[in-house]
Amino acid sequence: MTKRINHQWRLVARPVGMIKETDFEWAEEPVSSPAENQVLVRNLYLSLDPANRGWMREEGSYMKPIPLGSVMLGGTIGVVEESRHPNFIEGDKVQGFLGWQEYGLAEGSTLRKLPDNPNIPLTAYLGLFGVIGMTAYFGLLDITDPKPGETLVVSAAAGAVGSITGQIGKIKGCRVVGIAGSDEKCKWITEELGFDAAINYKTEKLREAFKRTCPNGIDIYFDNVGGETLDAVLGRINLGARISICGMISQYNATAPVPGPYNLINILTMRARVQGFIVLDYLPRAPEALADLTRWYQEGKLKYRVDVVEGLKNAPGALNKLFDGTNQGKLIISI
């Protein structure tokens, strides 16, 4: 093979607060050939997710911290260029975890071959039919067991996970209230996705907004942000409330310790349950989620949108869109 060049972003500094481009280094190296059982993949799409920020921290999160000097990690979709694994041939579309680079080598066992379905764009496997959809599915259904008529509040409701979570809540018969950061997002989730009500947290006080939108209190909260929003929710929960902790975006860029909710004691008085989860624990049950998500999608009950940013070079800047509220739907880099 001709010597091709693999461009990549390497993590070279632990970010303090928001991510800076200087936390990364734009590097290049020759594309390597696969060893026995390996596959060489040319990446087409890179998934950007709030969890990425946690992986960069010195303290780590649910994964070990990414070592400084190594390629930034991330979920990818690509096409097989060369295979020395029996399950893959050149041209196969595959999903993997190959990071912020144009080419990647992977053990065949770590790749998932994607079906050739003309009705489902490849990017959907980074969203609705990938980890995003499963996060919404298990984080809502398994952790909170929603019942018809209950009030479900979702934060980051116009985001990739939040928008699907709210729609699943509607499918299950809940009254669904979404919290988002712009009037446009609020309009989208109510008018397009069918949420019952929306709160623009940038223009309305949450406490008052909950009185308006959750007249019967809050039974379920799907938390993507933590911080003051979680606190305000705890101030209005009902007896037996369930809170699914999916993420705490508000804290990922914190440079000082963040106090927890002042209303924590309501967990006691309301006999509430607060439970964290990581979707990786549910991967063995992926088929269960994909079957339901596919059916609901085909029935027109689930909509999603992707926010595609062109060019791997733009990845560091694009990642901040997840924290400053400017992204809309699943954020993806087209490489």
Next chain:
Amino acid sequence: MTKRINHQWRLVARPVGMIKETDFEWAEEPVSSPAENQVLVRNLYLSLDPANRGWMREEGSYMKPIPLGSVMLGGTIGVVEESRHPNFIEGDKVQGFLGWQEYGLAEGSTLRKLPDNPNIPLTAYLGLFGVIGMTAYFGLLDITDPKPGETLVVSAAAGAVGSITGQIGKIKGCRVVGIAGSDEKCKWITEELGFDAAINYKTEKLREAFKRTCPNGIDIYFDNVGGETLDAVLGRINLGARISICGMISQYNATAPVPGPYNLINILTMRARVQGFIVLDYLPRAPEALADLTRWYQEGKLKYRVDVVEGLKNAPGALNKLFDGTNQGKLIISI
């Protein structure tokens, strides 16, 4: 009947911070006669519990706040003086909720007749064989499902609920670590009750103490205090940890909002579950708890102690013992 006098403590002010005797009024009124289906009880013992403090708050807790001017509420054991209910006769020992007074009238249906067992003192029905024992039993077993070999941490471990909780943890095969506020209490729970280790939070930093006493991390936390202790525990929980929120003593006397734990995000990274409960929800399952507790007690696996203060007049001052760390075991007023 001759006109007898019923002395009583009435709540006349909402306490700010610690309870003051001036929050109560020592009053008297004639003893009334029972109406149809009612029973007149002469109270012998009054139970004092941390939860009493919550009932006094304007905002209430899991009960409506006690109205100002009315008799302070509390669990009682007494003897029937006069009965107009078919299930009770004069001389019966009964458990009820007759409050801080010498005599009380109750509907017969709200009283529990106590067995005449020479091996079990009456005060035990306010402790091990009452709400206290059930709180430990269900709050540990039902909420956290302890497994042999897991590390269980209990706060207020020398208190009425904590001391029983830790012993049940030992019965279930856990490594049990108790947090208490004096060396004497620490000695009692390790040497007399069989806890594996104890931490005197007044002389040792919790973070260091957990390294010493919980070398394999914390799997289960039975929380009676909230606040900084809960925060420190969250800093050392294992994957899949369960936290049972039984009480938050540290906050009951707070005069300003109390921030929640800084380590709250560990609920997410450790996929932990935090659940509040109130023992009243478990009353229908009381026989289940009493059967086990009685058996364990008879097998010598459960010990308890009571801290009896003489005289109803001393109740307001005695209640503060629950918050300043000076009581030892179940706090009871002998009327």
